[in-house]
Amino acid sequence: MSTNSTFDAAKNGVDISSLKSHIDSNFEQILEELSSLVSIPSIAWESFDPQNLEKSAEAVAALAKDAGMESVEILREPAENGAMGAPAVVARRKAAEGKPTVLLYAHHDVQPPGNAEDWNTPVFEATKVGDRLFGRGAADDKAGIMVHIAALRAVLDLVDDFGVGVTYFFEGEEEAGSPSFRNFLEAHQDKLAADVIVVADSSNWAVGTPALTSSLRGMCAAEITVRSLKHAVHSGMFGGPVLDAPLLAAKLISTFHDADGAVAVDGLVANDSAEVDFDEDQFRNDSGVLDSFNLAGTGKITDRLWNKPALSVIGMDIPNVDQSSNTLIPQTRFKVSMRLAPGQDPAEALQALEAHVKGVDLRGAQVDFEATEAGNAYKADLDASANDTARWALEQAWGVVPVNMGLGGSIPFIADLLEVFPKAQILVTGVEDPDSRAHSANESLHLGDFQHAIEAEALLLARINAEGV
Structure with a gap:
């Protein structure tokens, strides 16, 4: 398939303008449904x-039934440590003879709210601002x-012969x-098997620019x-000859980066391969970095975000200032995310x-290291037909040519999808933009891009129905 080929309305039973009009006329209902999901602190x-989480799964299952799914289940499986996993919704609409199946993935759980005082609107109340x-x-x-x-x-309403299987x-x-x-x-490989997986x-x-x-x-x-x-x-009584644990931890942490701010751990992969780059002023605005702060690392900003390692201290056990005393703290623990x-x-x-x-000299202090998480990177097959x-x-939904972009974040389970379903084509899409502030206070969704994302996925499904994969 070519990205510049035309969409045959007669062949596919829907044209782009009709689909966009249909989604636009239903958009307020879609926003109400999204707002209802946001209200659940899952x-x-x-x-x-x-x-x-149970309430959220039930709400999502009800939406799946309303979308025309033939079977809807709320399922769980245990983790490696034996603890029962959270509820997942699996809903299926079987493929017609000769038609492919598309698996559509998203997650209904959310990050903790953080400090409510950092939010400009109620955390779990969807609030439209501009x-x-x-x-x-x-x-x-949830978007x-x-x-x-x-x-x-939308596709079921507009395409009379829609036979693609959807999970x-x-x-x-x-x-x-x-x-x-x-x-x-x-455990549910038979229910989740698909030709195309959209994450x-x-x-x-x-x-305004999709990717x-x-x-x-x-x-x-x-x-x-x-x-x-x-x-x-x-x-x-003892300060001077003895150094406290937080100070020693700070010394250790200071060795994680070189003078340029690049990760200084030997043996890590780092590449310079990005084809595009961010405008620095725009990146600074999107990230909220202070004007006085010099960006860390070298090379393109996109390579620093996508193709090189990053190391952060994301938590530390140490008394806060209001509860501090004139005491040498014997032990401190901190968590590093890389x-x-x-x-x-x-x-x-x-x-x-x-x-x-273990190689940093901390004057003989005891240092314990416990690995807690590990997940593989992902590189897309850009030659896949999907x-x-x-x-x-x-491009049809947004009206501009999309970008192939890396992402600094991680979705480790994609490696599991590739291993369990090696023949599936995987597409990683999304509705966020650089100012969405996912995981942070004041998380938000751009409504215009949200509507275009719906249009694009509907067109994807309609065209797969017409031409296969």
């Missing part, structure tokens, strides 16, 4: 009420669910690391504990990080 972390909808999950990833729901409804797989624990994902795939959990290049995600960084994480004392002691370039083996990256940590179809659909 957080798959142990410290939050699991009943909200051309954006604010609220936790409004973009990541992805609604793209799948609304696109199928919804709406996971309930992606933000918690998808601990039961692999077991779930293997709606990524971002676009910019507002297919061509690569994702891998990731790994570790918890590091530094101990210099057997117990806490008075800082005046994003990995495509081509990097996560296990080898963890070994390199541990070797670096990729051409998707690029065509995106």
Whole structure:
């Protein structure tokens, strides 16, 4: 298929203008359904009420039934440690004879809210401000669910002979690391098998410019504990000869980057291969970095985001200032998250990080290293026929040529999809943009791009129905 081929309205039973008009006339209903999902605080972390995940799964299952699915189930499988996984919605519409099947993935769980005082609108109340909808999950990833729901409804309304098999797989624990994902795939392989898999959990290049995600960084994480004392002691009585654990941890952390701010852990993969780059001023605006801050690393910003490692300290156990005392703290623990370039083996990256940590001179302090997470990077097959179809659909919906872009984030379960379904073509799409602030306060969805994403997926499904994959 060619991205510049025309869409035959007579052959496919729908034309682009009719489809866009249909989605536009139903858009307020779609927003109401999305707002209802946003109102459910479906957080798959142990410290939050699991009943909200059940409520969310039930709401999503009801939408799947309304979309015309023939069977809808709420399913669970245990994780590797035996703990039962969160509820996932699997809904199916079988393919007609000779037609392919498309699996549409998104997740109904969301990140924790963080500090409510950092939000300008209520966290779990979808609030329209200008051309954006604010609220936790409004973009990541309940909008992805609604793209799948609304696109199928539109196609079923407009295409008389639609026979493509469609499966919804709406996971309930992606933000918690998808601990039961692999077991779930293997337990329900027959229900989830597909010719094309569309993962709606990524971002676009910019507002008004769509993208297919061509690569994702891998990731790994570790918890590091530094101990210099057997117990806490008075800082005046013992300070000087003895250094406290937070200070030693800070010394260790300071070795993670070189003078340019690039990751200084030996043995990690780093590439300079991006074909496009961000305007620095726009990147600064999108990221919210201070004007005085000099960006870290070297080379194109896109390579620093997509094709090179990044290392962050994402948590640290240390008394806060309001509860501090004149005490030498004996032990501190911190968590490091590392994003990995495509081509990097996560296990080898963890070994390199541990070797670096154990190789820093901390005057004989005890240092413990515990690996906690590991996930593979992803590189798309840009020659796949479904990729051409998707690029065509995106161009028709947005009216501009889409970008093939990498993404600095990670979706480790895509490697599992490729292993369990090696013959499937995978497309990674999304509704976010650089200002969506997923995982942060004031998460939001651009409504115009949301509508275009629905249009694009409906066109994708209609064309697969007409021409196959």
